[in-house]
Amino acid sequence: MPLVTRNIEPRHLCRQTLPSVRSELECVTNITLANVIRQLGSLSKYAEDIFGELFTQANTFASRVSSLAERVDRLQVKVTQLDPKEEEVSLQGINTRKAFRSSTIQDQKLFDRNSLPVPVLETYNTCDTPPPLNNLTPYRDDGKEALKFYTDPSYFFDLWKEKMLQDTKDIMKEKRKHRKEKKDNPNRGNVNPRKIKTRKEEWEKMKMGQEFVESKEKLGPSGYPPTLVYQNGSIGCVENVDASSYPPPPQSDSASSPSPSFSEDNLPPPPAEFSYPVDNQRGSGLAGPKRSSVVSPSHPPPAPPLGSPAGPKPGFAPPPAPPPPPPPMIGIPSPPPPVGFGSPGTPPPPSPPSFPPHPDFAAPPPPPPPPATDYPTLPPPPLSQPTGGAPPPPPPPPPPGPPPPPFTGADGQPAVPPPLSDTTKPKSSLPAVSDARSDLLSAIRQGFQLRRVEEQREQEKRDVVGNDVATILSRRIAKASSL
Amino acid sequence: MAGQEDPVQQEIHQDWPNREYIEIITSNIKKIADFLNSFHMSCRSRLATLNEKLTALERRIEYIEARVTKGETLT
Numbered sequence: 015m016p017l018v019t020r021n022i023e024p025r026h027l028c029r030q031t032l033p034s035v036r037s038e039l040e041c042v043t044n045i046t047l048a049n050v051i052r053q054l055g056s057l058s059k060y061a062e063d064i065f066g067e068l069f070t071q072a073n074t075f076a077s078r079v080s081s082l083a084e085r086v087d088r089l090q091v092k093v094t095q096l097d098p099k100e101e102e103v104s105l106q107g108i109n110t111r112k113a114f115r116s117s118t119i120q121d122q123k124l125f126d127r128n129s130l131p132v133p134v135l136e137t138y139n140t141c142d143t144p145p146p147l148n149n150l151t152p153y154r155d156d157g158k159e160a161l162k163f164y165t166d167p168s169y170f171f172d173l174w175k176e177k178m179l180q181d182t183k184d185i186m187k188e189k190r191k192h193r194k195e196k197k198d199n200p201n202r203g204n205v206n207p208r209k210i211k212t213r214k215e216e217w218e219k220m221k222m223g224q225e226f227v228e229s230k231e232k233l234g235p236s237g238y239p240p241t242l243v244y245q246n247g248s249i250g251c252v253e254n255v256d257a258s259s260y261p262p263p264p265q266s267d268s269a270s271s272p273s274p275s276f277s278e279d280n281l282p283p284p285p286a287e288f289s290y291p292v293d294n295q296r297g298s299g300l301a302g303p304k305r306s307s308v309v310s311p312s313h314p315p316p317a318p319p320l321g322s323p324a325g326p327k328p329g330f331a332p333p334p335a336p337p338p339p340p341p342p343m344i345g346i347p348s349p350p351p352p353v354g355f356g357s358p359g360t361p362p363p364p365s366p367p368s369f370p371p372h373p374d375f376a377a378p379p380p381p382p383p384p385p386a387t388d389y390p391t392l393p394p395p396p397l398s399q400p401t402g403g404a405p406p407p408p409p410p411p412p413p414p415g416p417p418p419p420p421f422t423g424a425d426g427q428p429a430v431p432p433p434l435s436d437t438t439k440p441k442s443s444l445p446a447v448s449d450a451r452s453d454l455l456s457a458i459r460q461g462f463q464l465r466r467v468e469e470q471r472e473q474e475k476r477d478v479v480g481n482d483v484a485t486i487l488s489r490r491i492a493k494a495s496s497l
Numbered sequence: 498m499a500g501q502e503d504p505v506q507q508e509i510h511q512d513w514p515n516r517e518y519i520e521i522i523t524s525n526i527k528k529i530a531d532f533l534n535s536f537h538m539s540c541r542s543r544l545a546t547l548n549e550k551l552t553a554l555e556r557r558i559e560y561i562e563a564r565v566t567k568g569e570t571l572t
Contacts, residue, residue, distance in 0.1 A: 022526075022530065027519075027523070037508065039508055039509070039511075039512040039515075040512075040515075043512065043515040043516070043519065046519050047519065050519065050522050050523065050526070053523075053526055054526065057526060057529060057530060057533075060533070061529075061533055064533055064536075064537045067537075068537070068540045068541070068544070071541075071544050072544065075544065075547055075548065075551060078551050078555070079551065082551065082554055082555060082558065085558050085562070086558065089558065089561060089562060089565060092565050092566075093565060096565060114560065114563040114564075116556055116559060116560065117556075117559070
């Protein structure tokens with residue numbers, strides 16, 4: 015629906031209910047004349063707006079022209095001084111000088127709210143603002159703005175940005191694989207040498223006459239790309255095209271069929287991902303903040319349409335109530351069971367009583383009194399029990415020695431090695447033997463920590479460096495081309 | 498009946514010049530609006546061509562400056 019930029023206001027001059035007067039025709043005439051005057055008023059307002067726009071534009075151009083004139087003058091002077099003097103003879107001069115780069119600023123955000131013309135902006139402002147849902151934001155657990163579930167103007171950009179970043183990561187991985195392969199097989203030589211492209215085929219095709227050259231194109235779209243029948247009866251095959259079709263490969267005719275299918279493959283996955291994070295969230299009650307933030311743009315929209323507004327809230331309340339384990343804990347109850355079953359005879363699966371705050375240190379001296387009894391009653395109040403059951407909770411970095419990492423929001427995986435090593439520790443009882451294992455433990459912990467910190471830093475970097483289309487695209491193309 | 502028609506007819510007859518007057522005014526308003534629109538469009542297109550030429554000139558001057566200067570800083 016096209017929007018009119020400037021609408022002259024009293025649209026209908028005499029479509030009004032008339033007051034009860036004797037001379038109706040005169041009444042209409044007067045009303046019409048009054049409306050005409052109002053129309054003239056709005057017309058003059060718009061005329062002023064139009065001329066103002068043109069004036070500002072012309073002014074900017076005038077300033078640009080004047081600066082250009084100055085530069086030309088200076089250049090003129092310089093060039094006249096330049097001629098007879100010494101020239102830059104040395105070859106080193108050519109190489110050492112910085113090469114000329116013209117300014118590569120790309121225009122961005124052309125159709126932004128700021129560049130909207132004023133009359134259209136006024137029309138836009140006559141609309142209702144969205145409801146103040148952001149007042150509910152402090153009550154949300156996952157830290158997202160509440161208004162984003164109602165209307166999110168940055169949704170598509172975020173989606174595209176994540177896709178681009180994902181693609182750059184994939185490109186980096188492929189790079190590493192290639193490097194590895196090259197490293198691993200330095201002696202292999204060229205197993206798949208690229209085919210030498212000769213013009214022989216083209217000449218052969220033209221041999222019978224120019225009219226018969228279309229045979230290759232005819233065969234392509236008809237669905238037999240891999241084989242080509244040449245004029246003299248020999249059969250050739252079309253080369254396979256690279257999967258990475260972001261800058262389209264030069265063989266456009268054979269590549270045109272695979273590349274659209276590839277790009278279409280990319281698109282279905284994002285919509286398909288929508289159902290996954292929603293189920294994830296519903297099932298786990300409160301998705302951990304890290305997990306949901308990674309999936310962010312695909313997450314918000316499905317939630318509202320799939321559940322009625324009242325739906326998600328009662329839905330969330332019950333899951334938390336019975337098995338209280340906050341989501342990070344969901345991973346942890348599963349490792350203790352295997353540990354428990356695997357070593358029933360060994361002194362208590364140390365993890366259960368003390369796992370929420372520190373999954374690894376139940377081993378400490380006070381043999382956790384009722385660990386066995388704790389275990390079945392585990393689900394209900396995991397938090398209250400351990401604090402009662404293991405009095406020296408926080409403290410004493412016990413024998414194992416490695417500095418207790420702040421392992422509060424432990425994920426499932428890191429919890430597995432510690433409990434296992436914990437069970438072995440009490441066996442060998444104390445410090446001496448467990449040094450190697452503790453070193454391994456500490457290395458593992460640091461490794462996991464490192465990865466998390468790296469990810470955080472990467473995210474921060476991403477947010478800080480460049481949040482616009484041009485930088486993201488340029489980064490991706492740079493990585494792709496350096497492959 | 499004839500009596501009724503006469504004053505009414507007279508009124509209607511007197512009304513016509515008013516309507517004609519209003520019609521002239523409104524058609525001229527429309528002409529002004531048309532003129533403003535076409536003026537706006539033609540000015541914009543001319544300014545856009547100017548802009549293109551200016552940008553091209555600026556780029557050429559940048560290049561020439563880079564060629565001519567020997568590492569001096571341009572003011």
